[in-house]
Amino acid sequence: MRDSIIMTKYQGFGNDYLVLDANKNQLQLQGKKIALLCQRGFGLGADGVLYGPVEINGKMGMRIFNSDGSEAAISGNGVCIFAKYLMDNEYVKEKKFAIETLSGTIEVECLNARATEFRVNMGKASFLSKEIPVTGEIREVIDEPFTFKGKEYKATCLTVGNPHCILFMDQVTPEKVKELGPYVENAEEFPEKVNLQICRQIDKGNLDIEIWERGSGYTKASGTGSCAAAIAAYKKGLMENRINVNQPGGMIQIDIKDDGTIFMTGTVGYIADVSVAESFFS
Numbered sequence: 001m002r003d004s005i006i007m008t009k010y011q012g013f014g015n016d017y018l019v020l021d022a023n024k025n026q027l028q029l030q031g032k033k034i035a036l037l038c039q040r041g042f043g044l045g046a047d048g049v050l051y052g053p054v055e056i057n058g059k060m061g062m063r064i065f066n067s068d069g070s071e072a073a074i075s076g077n078g079v080c081i082f083a084k085y086l087m088d089n090e091y092v093k094e095k096k097f098a099i100e101t102l103s104g105t106i107e108v109e110c111l112n113a114r115a116t117e118f119r120v121n122m123g124k125a126s127f128l129s130k131e132i133p134v135t136g137e138i139r140e141v142i143d144e145p146f147t148f149k150g151k152e153y154k155a156t157c158l159t160v161g162n163p164h165c166i167l168f169m170d171q172v173t174p175e176k177v178k179e180l181g182p183y184v185e186n187a188e189e190f191p192e193k194v195n196l197q198i199c200r201q202i203d204k205g206n207l208d209i210e211i212w213e214r215g216s217g218y219t220k221a222s223g224t225g226s227c228a229a230a231i232a233a234y235k236k237g238l239m240e241n242r243i244n245v246n247q248p249g250g251m252i253q254i255d256i257k258d259d260g261t262i263f264m265t266g267t268v269g270y271i272a273d274v275s276v277a278e279s280f281f282s
């Protein structure tokens with residue numbers, strides 16, 4: 001079709017992304033156009049856009065955009081999706097490889113022949129306020145009182161390359177995270193905004209979460225959100241080191257090593273190649 005751009009749509013546990021291949025399309029990505037493209041009414045609909053392969057720090061990498069057009073340093077489902085894209089398009093032939101992101105080098109291992117299962121080394125978390133960031137004196141933000149929408153909550157905050165706020169509750173519902181999400185995401189305590197997960201512990205190996213993503217809003221799954229909820233519960237001494245994180249889109253398995261390194265196991269589904277009007281990029 002004349003004047004169109006080919007993008008490839010994938011989903012990880014219902015967290016859906018459009019991949020824009022930088023080698024096949026020489027174009028400028030603009031935040032507002034990405035936002036329009038991601039809209040589920042005026043555009044194609046997606047939780048974000050992955051742009052690559054591009055060179056980051058001299059290595060093969062990808063850039064990650066949320067559905068509001070903002071750029072994120074890391075996305076767990078995004079890494080699994082891009083890993084599949086690289087294999088599907090023969091950019092990589094090995095089962096183990098690395099993808100460079102703005103939050104560093106992410107090691108990926110493909111676990112099956114169909115390239116739909118991936119194990120990702122998401123690195124270590126930091127609970128230090130200045131690294132997340134969270135305003136106030138330098139401290140680890142664990143079970144700290146915050147007031148959101150006039151009510152006090154105990155929050156555990158951390159970064160896994162992107163910032164997360166975890167609120168442990170006796171009950172987690174989409175309604176609750178949609179009520180709190182926009183407020184917490186933009187609270188003044190978080191200078192770079194924040195991803196919110198509300199979290200219920202089922203037992204020492206299972207959590208339930210609902211997600212409000214910075215820059216994308218309510219999503220069915222989040223790789224970094226699953227890592228963040230799991231490591232926060234583990235840090236509080238609630239969990240064993242293999243944690244199943246249940247969320248609306250499915251269950252993401254998190255493994256925490258003795259040195260604190262976090263591994264996530266994700267699945268990816270190919271949805272479609274789509275021919276997109278060039279007007280979304282001009």
Ligand SMILES: N[C@H](CCC[C@H](N)C(=O)O)C(=O)O
Pocket residue numbers: 015066071072073074075076077078162163195213214215216221222223224225
């Ligand atoms: N919205 C997040 C990035 C995507 C996170 C999520 N989709 C994942 O799978 O990790 C942020 O701005 O930090």
